[in-house]
Amino acid sequence: MSFDLAFIWAGLIAIAVLAYVVLDGFDLGVGMLFPFLGSDEERDLAMNSVAPVWDGNETWLVLGGGGLFAVFPLAYATILPALYAPLIAMLLGLIFRGVSFEFRPRADRSRFLWDLGFAGGSLVAAFAQGLALGALVQGIDVVDRAYAGGWFDWLTPFSLLTGLAMVIGYTLLGSTWLVMKTDGALRDRAERWAWRTGAVTLVLIGIISLVTPFLNPVYLHRWFSWPGSIFSFVVPALLLFCVWLFWRGMRERRDAHPFIAAQAMFVVCYIGILISFYPYMVPPSITLWQAAGPDESLGFLLVGALVLIPMILCYTAYAYWVFRGKVRPGDGYH
């Protein structure tokens, strides 16, 4: 392991993608819960709980994509064609999801259409992200700096499984978010969904964790031989701690705890994926050093990133602080 510009940037991109998952994950989860909410008022409240922050959350996805283009152009130029269909589907899903925030309050008779667009768009985006993740874990066929596989290589039983896991996992994030941010009937309804999705998420994490090492000898070696095998104890232990935190928070009605615990589960799973991947950026052939652009590019953007990312975190935190606490009816004044 060498601590150079490419390594630092791989870490920053990893953080950007993680930030996207934990932040937009609950927005998309709220979207997918939309059809199961009790009334139009509950849907208003649920939407208003994420309306002030969703745009900033989605921007991490632009940073993930744009950052890849800037510092790992070879990874960008091979992963994106390989995941063509799921990525296009994700973009189209995010279009419906994004515009629904502004269109739904403006619509009268067609309001149900934007309810549908909000939920359907969130569902498609979440499922497509899971598909893309699964396909990337399985590996991408690259010859001569170009994607060399077929147009449906991304479609496998494993990627369908990760797609499903992403849908359920994001719904868990969304329901615990609503437990934290709302009151009364909506909160209690979200609580029931948090129990259900929490249980299913754990089952899916278990299955995927057992299957993944057998997809690629590198992964198997990483998890079952020294020193990587340490992680085989540490990662599940951390996950169990998150589960305990979630369970206790739900039982004792500490409304912020289940959300934090569910987010921590995502972080632990994400770290697990990174452990499998390292040092590859496009498994099974391109390492992060092979994918990296020249140092001039990496250095130039790093200067800005080191100054700007802390500032971004500050004003993002401020935006969350402004809208802290439970949302009340009439808060969003659309």
Place this chain on the structure above:
Amino acid sequence: MSAAATAIDLARFQFAFTVSAHITFPAFSIGLASYLAVLEGLWLWKRDDAYLKLFKYWKTIFAVVFGMGVVSGLVMSYQFGTNWSVFADKTGPVLGPLMGYEVLTAFFLEAGFLGVMLFGLERVGPRLHFLATAMVAIGTLISAFWILAVNSWMQTPTGYGVNTDGQFIPLDWWAVIFNPSFPYRLVHMVLAAYLTTAFVVGAVGAWHLLRDRYDSGARIMFSMAMWMALIVAPIQIVAGDMHGLNTLEHQPAKIAAMEGHYETRDGAPLILFGMPDDEAGKMRYALEIPKLGSMILTHDWNGRVRGLLSFPQDERPRAEIVFWSFRIMLAVGMAMVAIGLWSGLARLRGRLYDSSWLHRAALVMGPSGFLAVLAGWITTEVGRQPWTVYGLLHTADSISPIDGAAVGASLMAFIMVYFTVFGAGTFYVLRLMNQPPGVEVVENTGPTRSAGIMPGPSMELHDRPHEYGGRP
């Protein structure tokens, strides 16, 4: 061969379609964000609630437009990789960091403060809220800075080298960002965004003045918009001319296509209209003014103007498109100047709010900015073909190893979704614009009012002066 040709045609059409749909939103929201900052600033300064009501009126419209800009922009940032992966691999080291800076300095700033701007006035108070509005406005301008640096580098690349993998690598960042066409393109586009907004605001003001010429909110917005038209439209003509001369220096083939010059000539005419025929390599039915073309381009009546035929056949942009798109942009620009002058005259005569023909003209000109922006971008983008990086990387060599069916299917999906979603969005925006701005306080309504049939606040709440025969 034919399958590859299909894939690249489809990929080019997809890019043209998605980028054209996208640019219409920032063209409006860049100007509107600045307008919102001005309105809120005026409210804080003058303590006149009329400005606050106008701010809230346009803020709602901004939210809808900005949302559409965000989601259509996300598509662009991924399309470089899905459809143009060879371009992405080769230019990533140079262009990627510029777009990275766009995300870090602009997108997060806009998105972070947008929530506070839209929903937070009661929570943070007027001053912090004004700061949030200003941050959103500044963010849109920073975004324009970076993305136009990217586009300009593709048009006039400088400050680069090429490594063993065939990638462009940065040698001098200053030269990369401030490449020769960038300052001109940036000024031209930001002015275009301001004019686009001004004419939309002007049209909405005119619409409500046509219904009720005492509507004070409509008066304020119409007046502000017409000042912009009067001052900025002529500046834009000058900026556009300078941009054109810069293009002549760096991309002479584009200018030849815009002007419709096929033959290289001394003392070339200015071709007003005609039917360019790329196949035959000549202009049919040309209506021209002798020698004026040379005068404009070279500042010499007998200057030499290079024609399209002097470029290799496979390096000629299509004059059949560029000649027309350039003329459309120019005609719209002239019409904008005319409206500005007309409004100036009307203002001098004190009839700015009474001239219903001016209001009708301003209403018709409402979408003119979008037309000019699209025509201008078509001119510059079709005019730089067949290159993605001018003179260095062919469009045909930039595409992903892609399947025509995959591009075709995604293109169909984009077309259907864009027409549905952005069609609905446009409908909601127009419906919002149809609502009166709702500013009840009528200012400066003349002697009848001060004579006072019903003086005091009740009049401001319930009554319109003209119902009592009042006249401004």
